[in-house]
Amino acid sequence: MFCYQCEQTDRSNADSGCATAKGMCGKDATTSDLQDLLIHGVKGIAQYAKRARALNAPDNAAGEFMLYAMFTTLTNVNFNATRFVTLIQEAAQVRDRVKASYITAALTSGLTPEQLTGPAAWQPAADMDGMLKQAADVGINAGLDQVGADIIGLRSLVLYGLKGVCAYAHHAYVLGGESDTVYAGIEDALDFLSNDPTDAEALLNQSMALGTLNLEVMALLDEANTGTFGAQQPTQVRITPIKGKAILVSGHDLGDLAALLEQTKDTGINIYTHGEMLPAHAYPKLKAYPHLVGNYGGAWQDQQKEFAAFPGAILMTSNCIIEPQAQYRQRIFTAGPVGWPGVRHISDKNFAPLIQAASALPGFKEDVSEKVVTVGFGRDAVLGVADKVIDAVKSGAIKHFFLVGGCDGAAPGRNYYTEFAEQAPQDTVVMTLGCAKYRFNQHDFGDIGGIPRLLDLGQCNDSYSAIKIATALAGAFECGVNELPLSLVVSWFEQKAAAVLLTLLALGIRNIRLGPTLPAFLTPNLVQVLVDKYGLLPITTAQADIEASLTRKAA
Amino acid sequence: MNTHAIELTTRDGEQLRFECATDQNLLEAAADAHIVLPAQCGQGSCGTCYADVTHGDFTLGKHNPAALPVDDEAKGGTLLCCTFPQSDLRISLPFDHDRILIGEIKVRNAEITAVDSVGENTLRLELRLAPDEDDGSVAEFEPGQFMELEVPGQDIKRAYSLANTGNWEGRLEFLIRLQPGGLFSTWLREQAAVGQTLIVHGPKGAFGLHESGLRPRWFVAGGTGLAPMMSMLRRMAEFQEPHPARLYFGANRAEDLFCQTELEALQAELPQLQVIYCVWKPEDNWLGFSGTPVDALAQDLAGAVVLPDIYLCGPPALIDAAEAAARAKGVPDQQVLSERFLPTV
Numbered sequence: 001m002f003c004y005q006c007e008q009t010d011r012s013n014a015d016s017g018c019a020t021a022k023g024m025c026g027k028d029a030t031t032s033d034l035q036d037l038l039i040h041g042v043k044g045i046a047q048y049a050k051r052a053r054a055l056n057a058p059d060n061a062a063g064e065f066m067l068y069a070m071f072t073t074l075t076n077v078n079f080n081a082t083r084f085v086t087l088i089q090e091a092a093q094v095r096d097r098v099k100a101s102y103i104t105a106a107l108t109s110g111l112t113p114e115q116l117t118g119p120a121a122w123q124p125a126a127d128m129d130g131m132l133k134q135a136a137d138v139g140i141n142a143g144l145d146q147v148g149a150d151i152i153g154l155r156s157l158v159l160y161g162l163k164g165v166c167a168y169a170h171h172a173y174v175l176g177g178e179s180d181t182v183y184a185g186i187e188d189a190l191d192f193l194s195n196d197p198t199d200a201e202a203l204l205n206q207s208m209a210l211g212t213l214n215l216e217v218m219a220l221l222d223e224a225n226t227g228t229f230g231a232q233q234p235t236q237v238r239i240t241p242i243k244g245k246a247i248l249v250s251g252h253d254l255g256d257l258a259a260l261l262e263q264t265k266d267t268g269i270n271i272y273t274h275g276e277m278l279p280a281h282a283y284p285k286l287k288a289y290p291h292l293v294g295n296y297g298g299a300w301q302d303q304q305k306e307f308a309a310f311p312g313a314i315l316m317t318s319n320c321i322i323e324p325q326a327q328y329r330q331r332i333f334t335a336g337p338v339g340w341p342g343v344r345h346i347s348d349k350n351f352a353p354l355i356q357a358a359s360a361l362p363g364f365k366e367d368v369s370e371k372v373v374t375v376g377f378g379r380d381a382v383l384g385v386a387d388k389v390i391d392a393v394k395s396g397a398i399k400h401f402f403l404v405g406g407c408d409g410a411a412p413g414r415n416y417y418t419e420f421a422e423q424a425p426q427d428t429v430v431m432t433l434g435c436a437k438y439r440f441n442q443h444d445f446g447d448i449g450g451i452p453r454l455l456d457l458g459q460c461n462d463s464y465s466a467i468k469i470a471t472a473l474a475g476a477f478e479c480g481v482n483e484l485p486l487s488l489v490v491s492w493f494e495q496k497a498a499a500v501l502l503t504l505l506a507l508g509i510r511n512i513r514l515g516p517t518l519p520a521f522l523t524p525n526l527v528q529v530l531v532d533k534y535g536l537l538p539i540t541t542a543q544a545d546i547e548a549s550l551t552r553k554a555a
Numbered sequence: 556m557n558t559h560a561i562e563l564t565t566r567d568g569e570q571l572r573f574e575c576a577t578d579q580n581l582l583e584a585a586a587d588a589h590i591v592l593p594a595q596c597g598q599g600s601c602g603t604c605y606a607d608v609t610h611g612d613f614t615l616g617k618h619n620p621a622a623l624p625v626d627d628e629a630k631g632g633t634l635l636c637c638t639f640p641q642s643d644l645r646i647s648l649p650f651d652h653d654r655i656l657i658g659e660i661k662v663r664n665a666e667i668t669a670v671d672s673v674g675e676n677t678l679r680l681e682l683r684l685a686p687d688e689d690d691g692s693v694a695e696f697e698p699g700q701f702m703e704l705e706v707p708g709q710d711i712k713r714a715y716s717l718a719n720t721g722n723w724e725g726r727l728e729f730l731i732r733l734q735p736g737g738l739f740s741t742w743l744r745e746q747a748a749v750g751q752t753l754i755v756h757g758p759k760g761a762f763g764l765h766e767s768g769l770r771p772r773w774f775v776a777g778g779t780g781l782a783p784m785m786s787m788l789r790r791m792a793e794f795q796e797p798h799p800a801r802l803y804f805g806a807n808r809a810e811d812l813f814c815q816t817e818l819e820a821l822q823a824e825l826p827q828l829q830v831i832y833c834v835w836k837p838e839d840n841w842l843g844f845s846g847t848p849v850d851a852l853a854q855d856l857a858g859a860v861v862l863p864d865i866y867l868c869g870p871p872a873l874i875d876a877a878e879a880a881a882r883a884k885g886v887p888d889q890q891v892l893s894e895r896f897l898p899t900v
Contacts, residue, residue: 022568030768085768086797127861128768311689326656330695330721341766342653342697344794353723360723362691 001032002141004520005160006075007409007493016520017141025075026323030128033135034084035073037124039159040138041091042069044119046190048098051114053184057105062098063183064173065090066190070166071337075494076300077319080339085128092124119194147198149523154203155193156521157498161210162189164499168217170337171318171461174255177224185213204529211506214499218464222379225254225461230284232378232458237281238294239442240371242270245363246312247354248296250274250303252459253317254286256335259349260315261289269358272296274306275320276435279458282376295373299408299435307332311364313357315346320435331357373441377431377455379465383472389451390476393485397448398429400550401473401486403466404440405433405457406500407493413516414439417491419542421454425550429453431469434460436491463500467507481509487549488512489539492519510535511552513545559611559640561585563592566889569652580616581635581646591656592635592648593761595701595714599623599637602871602895603760607631611644621871621897650761654697660756663687665727667751670743673813676733677779678743680715682753684725692725698786699763699894702727703756706742713739716868716894717758718782720789727755730782730814762868762894764790770864770890771799773855775848775877777869778806780896781814784868785821792824800825801855801863805833805848805873809841849876856884867893 003009004017008024022028027035049062069087072078099120106113119138125131140159144152169182192206226232247269249257257280261271270293273280278295280286297306300320307314308327317335324332324343333354334345344353382389392398404421408414414436421430421440430445430453437456445453457465474481490501490512498519504512518527518538530536539545558574561581565571575584582604585592594604599618608631615628616637623634635646665682673679682704686692696702698720705712719728733740764772764787772791774784781804791800806812812832822828832843833851844851852865865881867874874893881891 020568028567034768081766081768082796082798128770129861131768323653326653327658329653329697331693342764342790356723357693360692360725362688365688 001027001029002139003027003032004140004156005163005495007407007517007519008411009520011517011520027079028081030132031079031081031084033132033139034081034088034128036139037131037135038069038084038088038091039073040119040122041088041095041124042066043190043194044122045091045095045098046187047116047118047120047194048095048102050184050187050191052098052102052105053187055102055105055109055111057101058180058183059098059101060178060180060183062094063186065094066186067166067170067173068337070163071170071319072339074163074167074319074496076321077337078339079321079323080341081128082341083339085131088124088131092122095120118196143196150200150525151198151203153521153523153526154200154207155197157526158189158193158203158206158210160495160498160521161207161214161502162186162193162499163495164497165210165214165217167319167496168214168221168461168499171252172217172221172224174253174336175224175228177220179216179220182213182217182220185209185216189213207502208506210499211502211504214503215464215467215507218461218467218500218503221461222464225283226378226380229254229258229286231380232279232282232376233284234374234376234381235282235287236372236374237278238370238372239296240294240368241272241296241364242293242367243364245269245358245361246272246310247358248272248274248307248310248312248314249277249317250300250314251317251319251321251336251338252276252461253336254280254283256315256317256349258286260351260354261286261292263351264291264355265289267355267359269312269355270363275300275303276459276461279375279456279462282378282458298438301408301410312361313354315351315354331361333357371442373456374452375456375458377452378458378462379468379472382455382457382465382469385451386472386476388449390473392449392451393477398427398451399425399485400428401431401484402428402489402549403431403433403486404436404489404491405431405466406436406460406491406497408435408438408491409493409516411516414491416515416539416542417489420489420546423542423546425546426453429455431455431457431466433457433462433466434491434497460496460500463503467503470509481507482511487552489545490514491516505530505534505536511537513537513539515539560643561640562643562645563606563648564646565648565650565652565655567651571655575640577639577641579639581638581640581644585635589657589659591658591660593650593654593759594636595703595759597636599634601714601897602634604635605649606633606635607647607649608633608638609645609647612641613644614639614641619897622895624875654761654763660759661690662754662756663690665725665753665755667747667749667753669749670747673730674811677811677813678731678733680729680731680743680747682727682729682755684727684755685752686725693721693723694725694727695721696758697721697763698790699783700758700760701783702729702758704729704739705754705756706739707752707754709742711738711742712756714759716760716762716779716782716786718785720786720793730779730785732779760894762892763787765864765892767864767890769798771801771861772866773801773803773852773863774866775803775852775869775873776805777848777873778811778896780867780869780873780894782868783894784866785814785817787866788821788825788828792821797827799827801829801831803831803833803848803851805835805851807835809834809837809843847873847876849873849880852877853880853884856880856886859884862886862890865891867891869896871895871897
């Protein structure tokens with residue numbers, strides 16, 4: 001295996017990357033190699049799908065398969081080798097279907113169909129051992145000796161950014177949000193990669209095109225979330241348990257949570273959110289369920305300890321699973337793209353077995369004294385009080401805004417984000433999103449003239465809210481986003497964050513502080529390009545970065 | 556007392572470390588460090604705690620030679636329950652990290668809900684766990700694992716593989732061969748009745764399904780070695796796993812075979828499952844395979860296009876013969892997984 005897609009990738013050698021029998025995330029070499037081969041297969045679908053779409057024969061069902069397949073290859077999503085063997089076979093079948101409709105469309109239009117090569121012409125081996133041999137030629141590092149680390153790094157930037165785009169698009173899709181232009185953009189990017197591009201400029205341009213595409217995807221997702229569940233409202237969420245039977249829901253899929261809430265109505269089972277599900281409490285149609293009682297635990301990296309201590313059943317939706325421990329392996333269920341060998345998977349939103357497990361488990365024996373956090377400052381809530389915010393800035397009561405957000409993780413260097421948020425001066429406002437918030441969301445930030453100093457915008461999936469807020473403020477002050485008293489301090493872990501970073505860069509937003517370490521796939525040369533061309537800043541120390549942000553006149 | 560640093564590496568590459576004194580066995584030292592490794596008898600007679608020492612010196616205490624074949628011993632194989640370190644050790648474990656319990660083995664009460672004869676000397680025992688404060692009424696275990704059953708107030712404790720799958724009703728199902736003169740067997744034959752309470756320790760054990768893509772899975776069972784195979788196949792049915800699957804189930808005589816109805820029900824849920832009944836000493840009217848399940852395995856391996864993962868459970872002679880047959884046909888060692896049933900009287 002060779003994989004360096006996430007922040008915790010092995011950096012113990014000169015060449016960073018996980019390349020032994022098992023990655024830092026727990027993914028074994030077999031699964032990692034099969035994921036590489038699946039991506040190869042998906043590129044083959046896109047080669048034909050793009051050409052079919054150009055001839056007015058789009059296949060959005062193939063598009064949906066591509067979203068799902070790409071999503072399964074993100075960090076901490078699916079670790080089941082068997083599932084990947086099946087998906088690889090399915091990829092070839094989908095490709096053959098799209099190929100047939102492309103040929104028909106071409107002939108109907110009086111054109112000679114193109115003879116495509118590369119992934120478009122690949123045939124999956126009959127068994128897993130054969131597939132692993134095929135995977136050896138299509139890994140992320142393929143061609144390294146010929147094209148060099150910079151080009152491999154740029155291809156990785158495109159691929160990993162694209163994985164994030166696909167994950168967000170899948171989140172939108174499961175709530176009914178689909179778009180032809182999004183499928184077309186994804187097909188373009190995969191088709192581009194299928195040619196093993198070697199031109200650095202073209203690769204950078206493709207990265208930025210993906211950033212722009214991702215903005216559209218995030219808008220689609222925002223619309224799907226708010227359209228289905230209403231706009232987020234500021235809401236106090238209990239973070240201590242109450243007595244009774246319990247189910248814990250983690251991951252990002254609000255649709256799965258909604259289905260479970262409906263199926264557990266009147267059962268007496270309480271539903272708790274975990275990790276990135278916390279913002280669910282802010283949506284009117286979800287918080288209307290009285291048995292959505294609170295939030296339990298912290299960010300994803302603490303799940304082994306927290307799940308083992310949780311006295312009920314657990315549902316892991318969409319992503320961010322790590323190896324289920326023996327203590328809770330029989331009572332954790334996966335849904336959507338998530339998978340772990342030997343763990344029960346629910347693919348049809350029929351949560352009866354999960355509910356049965358929760359009924360048999362003891363649940364919480366006692367109430368624990370109430371503690372709360374406040375969530376729900378999505379764009380509607382913040383922009384609803386825009387006048388007040390603008391006045392506070394004009395009067396000097398608010399000197400600066402920080403957006404401190406993104407993914408959390410176990411690395412000790414992530415303390416930077418805790419320190420940054422807690423040390424931000426009293427006349428500044430800290431906006432946050434993603435699970436990095438768990439590092440400081442129980443801290444008492446106080447308020448500025450009634451405006452809370454900590455505004456929780458939602459999941460990482462809600463990055464669109466942050467962009468809308470920034471754009472609206474820039475509009476109100478008649479300046480560009482870079483001229484606002486606003487600094488972005490981004491914590492990344494996996495490929496969704498890579499997609500959001502590309503969006504911010506594509507929007508021309510400069511001086512983004514990125515940490516806790518820079519992606520291993522960005523070579524020193526590539527980092528220099530991002531620093532020079534896009535003003536990207538590696539983090540230093542919290543205190544120094546706060547001071548630098550506050551003394552900055554304009555970017 | 557000298558202590559040595561012990562480093563364990565699981566099949567899936569996870570590492571665990573603990574200290575062990577020269578007069579303490581590795582299994583106990585690990586448990587002292589809250590690392591509960593798969594084991595059963597704790598006295599070198601069952602072979603459940605087999606592992607390979609890859610680096611370092613140790614002494615091996617008294618053990619049953621049937622539990623540690625000489626070939627394995629020659630290449631560093633040992634039984635952790637009777638291994639005493641003489642230096643720091645590096646040890647390779649033949650199972651994944653998820654089979655190691657960090658904490659303590661559970662001890663719970665269970666009520667007998669059924670005890671039925673399914674063959675001349677074979678019983679099907681069904682228990683229901685008593686709901687308790689910490690575990691509710693769930694029966695949590697991996698297919699292939701076993702429980703130790705203890706008769707309260709009597710010094711009788713025996714390990715048996717589970718035949719069902721984890722569930723939320725607290726059901727535990729066992730297939731038990733009655734050993735002539737066996738303490739637990741005698742108790743089962745003479746005293747066991749519905750409504751009585753047993754103490755159950757577990758789950759324990761590392762035997763179980765190994766994920767390896769869609770490679771075919773062939774299960775070879777002798778007698779009540781069928782129990783863990785039933786559990787694994789039932790899990791496959793429950794998860795609708797697509798792997799091609801075969802079960803070779805052998806007995807000395809046709810009338811010693813059992814659970815045919817259950818296996819038919821399993822085939823209805825897992826249509827790709829082929830069941831090959833093997834009888835060593837058949838009557839003239841026997842229509843199934845004549846010979847041991849190892850004979851049937853060897854015959855089918857000769858024609859196999861893809862070498863399967865092979866799961867073995869039964870008496871040591873059956874396992875040794877099946878392993879030899881698998882090796883002869885070129886099946887890699889890591890594709891052969893086994894659980895030895897050694898009778899304890």
